[in-house]
Amino acid sequence: xxxxxxxxxxxxxxxxxxxxxxxxxxSSESDATIASTSPGGDDCAGPHTVPxxxxxxxxxxxxxxxxxxxxxxxxxxxGPTASGKSALAVRLALAFGGEVxxxxxxxxxxxxxxxxxxxxxxxxRGVPHHLLDVAEPGARYTAGEYxxxxxxxxxxxxxxxxxxxxxxGTGLYLRALLLGLFEGPARSDELRxxxxxxxxxxxxxxxxxxxxxxxxxxxxxxxxxDAQKVIRALEVCLVERRRFSDLLREGREGVQGxxxxxxxxxxxxxELARRINVRTERMFAGGIMEEVREALGCxxxxxxxxxxxxxxxxxxxxxxxxxxxxxxxxxxxQTRQYAKRQMTWFRREAxxxxxxxxxxxxxxxxxVFRWLASAVAGPSYEVxxxxxxxx
RNA sequence: GGACAGGUGGCUGAGCGGUCAAAAGCAGCAGACUGUAAAUCUGCCGGCCCAUGUGGCCUACGGAGGUUCGAACCCUCCCCUGUCCA
Numbered sequence: 336x337x338x339x340x341x342x343x344x345x346x347x348x349x350x351x352x353x354x355x356x357x358x359x360x361x362s363s364e365s366d367a368t369i370a371s372t373s374p375g376g377d378d379c380a381g382p383h384t385v386p387x388x389x390x391x392x393x394x395x396x397x398x399x400x401x402x403x404x405x406x407x408x409x410x411x412x413x414g415p416t417a418s419g420k421s422a423l424a425v426r427l428a429l430a431f432g433g434e435v436x437x438x439x440x441x442x443x444x445x446x447x448x449x450x451x452x453x454x455x456x457x458x459x460r461g462v463p464h465h466l467l468d469v470a471e472p473g474a475r476y477t478a479g480e481y482x483x484x485x486x487x488x489x490x491x492x493x494x495x496x497x498x499x500x501x502x503x504g505t506g507l508y509l510r511a512l513l514l515g516l517f518e519g520p521a522r523s524d525e526l527r528x529x530x531x532x533x534x535x536x537x538x539x540x541x542x543x544x545x546x547x548x549x550x551x552x553x554x555x556x557x558x559x560x561d562a563q564k565v566i567r568a569l570e571v572c573l574v575e576r577r578r579f580s581d582l583l584r585e586g587r588e589g590v591q592g593x594x595x596x597x598x599x600x601x602x603x604x605x606e607l608a609r610r611i612n613v614r615t616e617r618m619f620a621g622g623i624m625e626e627v628r629e630a631l632g633c634x635x636x637x638x639x640x641x642x643x644x645x646x647x648x649x650x651x652x653x654x655x656x657x658x659x660x661x662x663x664x665x666x667x668x669q670t671r672q673y674a675k676r677q678m679t680w681f682r683r684e685a686x687x688x689x690x691x692x693x694x695x696x697x698x699x700x701x702x703v704f705r706w707l708a709s710a711v712a713g714p715s716y717e718v719x720x721x722x723x724x725x726x
Numbered sequence: 727g728g729a730c731a732g733g734u735g736g737c738u739g740a741g742c743g744g745u746c747a748a749a750a751g752c753a754g755c756a757g758a759c760u761g762u763a764a765a766u767c768u769g770c771c772g773g774c775c776c777a778u779g780u781g782g783c784c785u786a787c788g789g790a791g792g793u794u795c796g797a798a799c800c801c802u803c804c805c806c807u808g809u810c811c812a
Contacts, residue, residue: 416764441764451764477761507763516760557759561767564759571760583760644764668753673764679757 396431396711400496406594407493408711411509412502412694413681414600415674417610419694421454423600424502426700427707428462433498435459436488437466438512440505441643443481446472446630450623450645452614473634478511479521485512489590499593506680513595515587520574522567530566542569549573552580596710598703599687600694601678608671610693615645615667619659623649644669 399408410427412420424435437443441451445468448455453467465488470476485508492499503509534542539562546565547554549572557564571579602610627649630638641650648666651657657665681687688706692699 439764440762475762478763479761481761505763507760507765511760514760519761522761558767561759563762563766567761579760587760639762640764642762642765646764670764672754675755676757677764680759680763683759 396498396707399711400498402493402496405592407592408498409489409590409593409595410498410500410707411513411595411597412500412600413506413509413597413684413687414504414602414694415607415677415681416452416504416670417607417614417674418600418602419696419699420502420504420600421452421694422458423598423694423700423703424500425454425458425460425462426694427703428498428500429460430704431498431500433500434463434465434492436485436492436499436501437464438481438485438501438503438505438508440476440481440503440508441640441646442467442503443476444468444470444472444474444640446633447626447640447643447646449621449626450618450649451640451643452618471634472630472638472640475522475639477522478507479516481508482511482516486590489593493592504677506677506684509684513589515589517582517587518585519571519579519582523570523574526570526573527566530569531562534562534566539565542566545569546572550578550580553578595686596707597684597687598706599681599684599689600699601689601691602693603691606693607674611670611674612667615663615670618645619649619663619666624653627653644673 396408399406401407410424410431410433412424412427414420421435427433428435439451441447442453443466444451447453454464466481466484469484470480489499501509530542533545540559542562542565543554543557543559546557546569550568553568553572554565557568559565568579571582575582623645627641627646630641630646631650631653634641640646645666648657648662648669652659652662688710690699690702690706694700694703
């Protein structure tokens with residue numbers, strides 16, 4: 336415990352030194368609140384307000400880092416791309432002596448740094464980051480693989496009394512970890528090849544009819560034209576010789592022994608779009624093309640992350656089917672749409688406390704720290720919905 | 727100055743007398759999601775109205791006129807844009 340406190344203090348200082356005057360001011364303020372213990376006021380958080388002056392007790396969070404605790408804290412930062420999640424995660428990790436765990440499906444691949452928005456070493460500011468670069472460029476990483484690895488990392492952090500701070504944009508991976516996956520087969524490429532052969536010859540609807548014969552309930556849930564999901568469902572039914580829907584009913588096992596404190600970032604849409612635009616331009620100026628050439632050279636054309644947003648366009652550019660300008664504009668538009676899809680996914684995530692700004696905005700950081708203090712203090716807390724309106 | 731080609735909803739672009747509020751794509755908006763998830767897929771998309779429908783009204787295919795029962799589509803003039811000849 337003493338150790339954690341010391342670490343916490345040191346790292347918070349380091350954070351203050353490493354930043355500009357605005358955030359230095361913030362840091363000293365949070366240090367002040369960290370130091371004090373709150374006599375009350377923790378329970379008066381209204382449903383739609385972040386409590387005004389709940390002192391943040393780093394102790395209350397750090398004290399809970401007991402390897403044997405049934406509710407070991409786990410911070411999760413969700414939000415659309417470019418909302419400043421990674422920066423906030425580093426900030427939180429520094430403040431509480433934590434380590435960051437990624438849940439982004441592209442950042443898990445080695446060699447895809449610029450286009451995936453991976454934080455550079457300097458930006459990580461000494462905070463260990465897990466589940467980055469754990470897959471080879473030519474490999475196929477999956478939600479199941481992610482879950483297995485993430486569980487190990489969580490147990491590792493727990494045994495070392497470190498606070499896990501999870502961040503990323505892949506809602507499915509997060510859910511796979513937190514809620515678990517059903518007991519089903521991993522993917523089978525041969526079977527899939529056969530199935531997609533059917534789809535090509537007889538149309539996507541054919542596969543859907545096939546699925547309906549095996550498992551009516553699942554077929555009803557999946558749109559006939561969604562070949563990707565239809566194929567997976569068929570794969571499950573054929574390999575297991577059981578209905579997908581029955582397997583689902585048998586349940587799934589989520590992480591045990593952790594209590595997730597979920598922070599959602601939902602910055603104003605127009606501003607987010609602006610950031611996405613700028614960020615995309617920087618990627619194209621800053622080496623995404625080189626990454627693509629490199630990947631094409633070593634992993635070959637089949638590399639999964641080469642299909643990811645930005646990489647897809649950069650590749651088209653390298654191969655000459657798109658101009659540089661087109662590639663940028665297309666990436667920007669599609670990234671905006673992606674951000675939208677992320678919001679519709681995360682909005683349904685349970686018990687997220689939403690903040691209407693960017694994770695690297697000192698004001699938002701402040702609100703997050705305050706909320707964490709109140710959330711840690713009591714077992715129940717109010718959750719408000721995300722604001723992701725246009726304008 | 728002359729000869730062609732063309733001007734269509736936010737953009738690209740089909741339509742060339744009625745079945746056209748106008749194909750398709752893009753963008754935009756909303757949504758779904760259990761091992762490819764930065765993926766894959768769905769719905770809406772001129773405005774207003776009764777908000778039930780193969781519903782009503784208005785505004786729209788560069789501008790102004792005309793022909794016609796009827797025009798984005800045909801004719802005349804004008805204004806733009808592109809290519810070519812001077």
